[in-house]
Amino acid sequence: MNHVPPPPLAPPLAPPRTPRRRQRLLHWFRSRSLRSRLTFLSAAAVAVAIALSALACWFIVEKQLYDQVRTDLANATLPPGPRVPLLCYPTAEQALANQPTGLTSENGSAVARDTQFVKANPTGVCLPPNATKAIVVQPGDTAGFKLKNGQSIIRDGRFTDGTPAVVRISLTHSLSGPALLMVATSTQPVEDSLQGLAILLGSVSAGGILLAAVAGRLVARSSLKPVDQLTDAVEHIARTEEVGTTIPVNGHDEIARLSTSFNSMSTALANSRERQTRLIADAGHELRTPLTSLRTNVDLLIRSNDTGRPLPAATKTKLLGNMKAQMQELTVLIGDLLQLSRPDTPKSGPAPTVVALHELAGRAVERAKxxxxxxxxxxxxxxxxxxxxxxxxxxxxINLLDNAVKYSPPGGTIDVRLHRGVLTVRDHGPGIPPDELQYVFDRFWRSPSSRQLPGSGLGLSIVAQSVREAGGEVTLGPAADGGPGALATVRLPGGPAPE
Known part of the structure; x- marks a missing residue:
């Protein structure tokens, strides 16, 4: 049994290059500047519009010129039958090559040079005297023998020298038997006119595209000027870290909206940095007092131990009590700072849960007692x-109750009410002066009349932040009945039953 070798494997097909070229083109286009891309796109759009307009114009003119030639040829009066003998040959080329010269018609005028006769029997092409052109006969022209009087066929054709023409074919009996009368009009002038029009339209299109590119560059530069200003402002902030820089806003378009948004962002960053700086300064100021007291007490204890002169037991116990109180104050202050360091957004804290506000208020009252x-x-x-x-x-x-406890006189009364989501805490202390109400929820703000009392000025700020994160609002003002004391009101959305 003969072994037949397997056919050779065909070489692997090369991967198509079109996607790679497209990817390289896209990469090149995206690597250009925005100004260059806008210029290119505007010039390309104008180029396409001009090219389509030029092509439409050329085709319209072409149709109009050829329709005019066909109309003139269809309405032209056919020449009379030949008055002189005609020599007929099998083909138009032979008839033109063997045409005699010097023959004229009987009326002294030569037969039109763009006219020829085609006989069916015997087959031949007949040209008038002094003819210099012959029309190329096509196989389909024999359909003209079926025409009736007054009917004609108009088609595109050419002369034997290659000149384009429009040919009219009709049936005549002026010769010995039926024959086709072919009359042709040269369309070379039309071709020349169309060629000149194409050159003119091409030149105009090229000039238009060039002007479009220049105009696109100017428009892109003018349109992107606010973007350049925005870029300069951003680079200035990145370089100098001077937040708060703004750019002028002109108009109401998308660039103006972008500029307005940038100005708002820059102003917000400046305000945030200012609040951060003020928070650090105020925190440092509040921390300095308990730390200084702690350092003084510790130095006193160390000095008494180093000198061998121990402090009296009562004095030492008082110093240790003061140090414990200062440590507690530092602990509370640090906890308040951590609470306020969270961003003022609902997503910054723990996930919200269903909270029984009445139970929470009861526990807070027990701690306040x-x-x-x-x-x-x-x-x-x-x-x-x-x-x-x-x-x-x-x-x-708890902070609201602590604030009420701090300012209540000895033996005073604190009213706590919760009705339909409105929690009120009212004390009977000195109250808050009207000119200080706008500052009560500011961080580290303390009334000048209560600076001798313990506290860091962060309690009400924490109240405002916690209530705001829960979707509510808090206010602090004088008592509603006009009596002494202050009234804190907290409004929280919810319901009388858990959801």
Whole structure:
């Protein structure tokens, strides 16, 4: 059994290059500047529009000129039958090559040179005397023998020398038997006119595209000038870190909106940096006092130990008590700073849960009673459930109660009410002067009349932040009945039943 070798493997087909070229073209286009891309796109759009307009114009003119030639040929009066003998040959080329000269018609005028006769029997092409052109006969011209009187066929053709022409074919009986009368009009002038029109349209199109590119460059430069200003401002901020820089805004278009948004962002960054700087300065100022007191007490204890002169037990106990109080104050202050360091956005804290506000208020009141043992707490709460951070809301309520305990006179009364989502805490202390109400929720702000009392000025700021994160609002003002004391009001959305 003969072994037949397998056929050779065909070479692998080369991968198509079109996607790679397209990718390289896209990469090149995207690597250009925005100004260059706008210039290119505007010039390309104008070029396409001009090219389409030029082509449409050329085709319209071409159709009009050829229609005019065909109309003139169709309406032309046919020449009379020949008055002189005609020599006929099998083909138009032979008839033209063997044409005699010097023959004229009987009326003294030569037969039209763009006219010829085609006989069917015997087959031949007959030209008039002095003819210099012959029309190329096509196989389909024999259909003219079926025409009736007055009918004609008009088609595109050419002369034997290659000149284009429009040919009219009709049936005549002027010769010995039926024959085709072929009359042709040269369309070379039309071709020349169309060629000149094409050159003219091409030149105009090229000039238009060039002007479009220049105009596109100018338009792109003018349109992107605000973007350049924005870029300069951003680079200036990145280089100098001077937030708050703004750019002029002109108009109401997309660039103006972008400029306005940038100015708002820059102003917000400047305000944020200012608040951060003020927070650091205020925190440093508040931390300095307890740290200085702690350092003084520690130095006193170390000095008494180094000198061998121990402090009296009562004095030492007082110093240790003061140090403990200062440590507690530092702990509270640091906790408040951590609470306020979170961004003022709902997503920055823990996930909201269903919180029983009435239970939370009850626990806060019990803790407040420990801090104000001589005060009277009158509580009236209804069930109310909200969505928020339970720890943050509880701390907010505790801070309101601590504030009321701090400013209440000995044996005073603190009213706590919760009705349909409105929590009120009212004390009977000195109240808040009207000119200081606008500052009560600012960080580290403390009334000049209460600077001798303990506190960091962060409690009400934490209240405002926690209530705002829960979707509510808080206000602090004088008592509604006109009596002494201050009234804090917290409004939180929710319902009397958990959802």
């Amino acid at each position: 420990l801090r104000g043992p001589g005060l009277v707490f009158e509580t009236d709460t209804e069930p109310w459930y909200v969505h928020g951070d339970a720890a943050g809301l509880e701390r907010a309520v």
